[in-house]
Amino acid sequence: xxxxxxxxxxxxxxxxxxxxxxxxxxxxxxxxxxxxxxxxxxxxxxxxxxxxxxxxxxxxxxxxxxxxxxxxxxxxxxxxxxxxxxxxxxxxxxxxxxxxxxxxxxxxxxxxxxxxxxxxxxxxxxxxxxxxxxxxxxxxxxxxxxxxxxxxxxxxxxxxxxxxxxxxxxxxxxxxxxxxxxxxxxxxxxxxxxxxxxxxxxxxxxxxxxxxxxxxxxxxxxxxxxxxxxxxxxxxxxxxxxxxxxxxx
Amino acid sequence: xxxxxxxxxxxxxxxxxxxxxxxxxxxxxxxxxxxxxxxxxxxxxxxxxxxxxxxxxxxxxxxxxxxxxxxxxxxxxxxxxxxxxxxxxxxxxxxxxxxxxxxxxxxxxxxxxxxxxxxxxxxxxxxxxxxxxxxxxxxxxxxxxxxxxxxxxxxxxxxxxxxxxxxxxxxxxxxxxxxxxxxxxxxxxxxx
Numbered sequence: 001x002x003x004x005x006x007x008x009x010x011x012x013x014x015x016x017x018x019x020x021x022x023x024x025x026x027x028x029x030x031x032x033x034x035x036x037x038x039x040x041x042x043x044x045x046x047x048x049x050x051x052x053x054x055x056x057x058x059x060x061x062x063x064x065x066x067x068x069x070x071x072x073x074x075x076x077x078x079x080x081x082x083x084x085x086x087x088x089x090x091x092x093x094x095x096x097x098x099x100x101x102x103x104x105x106x107x108x109x110x111x112x113x114x115x116x117x118x119x120x121x122x123x124x125x126x127x128x129x130x131x132x133x134x135x136x137x138x139x140x141x142x143x144x145x146x147x148x149x150x151x152x153x154x155x156x157x158x159x160x161x162x163x164x165x166x167x168x169x170x171x172x173x174x175x176x177x178x179x180x181x182x183x184x185x186x187x188x189x190x191x192x193x194x195x196x197x198x199x200x201x202x203x204x205x206x207x208x209x210x211x212x213x214x215x216x217x218x219x220x221x222x223x224x225x226x227x228x229x230x231x232x233x234x235x236x237x238x239x240x241x242x243x244x245x246x247x248x249x
Numbered sequence: 250x251x252x253x254x255x256x257x258x259x260x261x262x263x264x265x266x267x268x269x270x271x272x273x274x275x276x277x278x279x280x281x282x283x284x285x286x287x288x289x290x291x292x293x294x295x296x297x298x299x300x301x302x303x304x305x306x307x308x309x310x311x312x313x314x315x316x317x318x319x320x321x322x323x324x325x326x327x328x329x330x331x332x333x334x335x336x337x338x339x340x341x342x343x344x345x346x347x348x349x350x351x352x353x354x355x356x357x358x359x360x361x362x363x364x365x366x367x368x369x370x371x372x373x374x375x376x377x378x379x380x381x382x383x384x385x386x387x388x389x390x391x392x393x394x395x396x397x398x399x400x401x402x403x404x405x406x407x408x409x410x411x412x413x414x415x416x417x418x419x420x421x422x423x424x425x426x427x428x429x430x431x432x433x434x435x436x437x438x439x440x441x
Binding site: 011018020044047055057058062065068070072073 | 411
């Protein structure tokens with residue numbers, strides 16, 4: 001037994017602290033019941049270990065811990081409501097952070113979506129302008145192309161057309177961008193003083209001139225003149241607004 | 250205030266008794282939780298769980314086997330060790346910043362002056378240990394680490410860990426033995 005004690009005694013302090021493992025722990029646990037002297041020493045170490053529980057400076061817990069416990073023990077004995085307190089606050093903090101992150105992502109998505117819509121609108125407008133420019137070039141290149149001056153109170157321009165064709169290019173300067181809900185509409189004057197729509201357009205904000213391709217139902221030689229009025233968005237069946245530009249063909 | 254009687258009332262579902270017990274013991278319980286966990290939020294969780302175990306298991310407390318405070322602190326240590334084993338938290342070897350290192354005890358009526366003085370002397374004896382012995386004991390007792398875990402954590406051979414633990418605990422045992430036994434302070438073999 002004495003030989004055993006020589007091996008076991010150095011392990012007793014660690015056993016009292018709970019840090020032994022494996023074979024050493026098994027050896028100590030097997031030895032102690034049969035060895036009074038080691039048991040005395042172990043109990044002294046154990047008393048120290050238990051004293052370490054008390055040998056810790058006190059600290060005042062947060063006020064909400066008492067409130068949380070009072071809330072949880074309220075009601076029938078032993079029936080505890082779902083966990084709250086620090087764990088809930090941590091969960092709530094995570095939820096809050098997650099919510100903020102989601103809201104941030106949504107905001108970023110909205111901004112990106114607006115940018116995409118704006119870019120697509122710009123792309124469409126540029127494509128239309130490019131197409132109009134190509135048509136205008138083609139019309140000007142016709143052997144029989146003609147141009148007439150068009151004038152209004154605050155705007156003016158040029159109409160380039162081939163009398164034998166139902167299409168013309170109109171360059172205007174000085175047309176102001178219209179408020180929402182309004183549009184410019186082109187009218188072609190027939191021989192009996194009737195009006196036929198040549199399409200609607202809006203002024204190119206930020207540019208010095210606006211290029212508009214006019215598409216007529218018949219060759220331009222069938223019309224005696226044309227004009228531009230301000231109409232409700234979508235256009236009208238007949239002119240209803242003020243005339244801002246006009247000319248004879 | 251008779252804490253044992255309060256515990257008996259808690260076992261009957263007396264909420265006022267529970268809160269009175271809380272008021273008397275929470276600085277010790279929270280202080281131990283803070284020492285073991287190293288941060289206030291984790292310590293609050295541990296303290297809350299320990300007191301809820303007191304509420305649901307008060308009938309298992311046996312006054313003849315140790316003090317109520319010791320029983321409650323043993324529960325607190327077990328709860329904290331469970332939390333530490335579930336988490337990847339690294340041990341904090343130094344005193345946490347919120348701890349009252351000035352050691353101004355708030356004596357419960359259950360504790361005698363002798364007991365409190367004995368705990369205080371043990372605390373200062375721990376502080377007086379060489380750093381390496383103090384670290385080994387802290388890892389083992391307050392963080393539930395085994396010999397091999399301590400060796401890895403401190404980066405020293407296994408034999409060195411055993412020596413440091415043994416030397417440190419022997420000094421503490423001598424300090425502890427200088428004080429006469431007053432009332433039972435062994436809380437380890439009780440109901441938790």
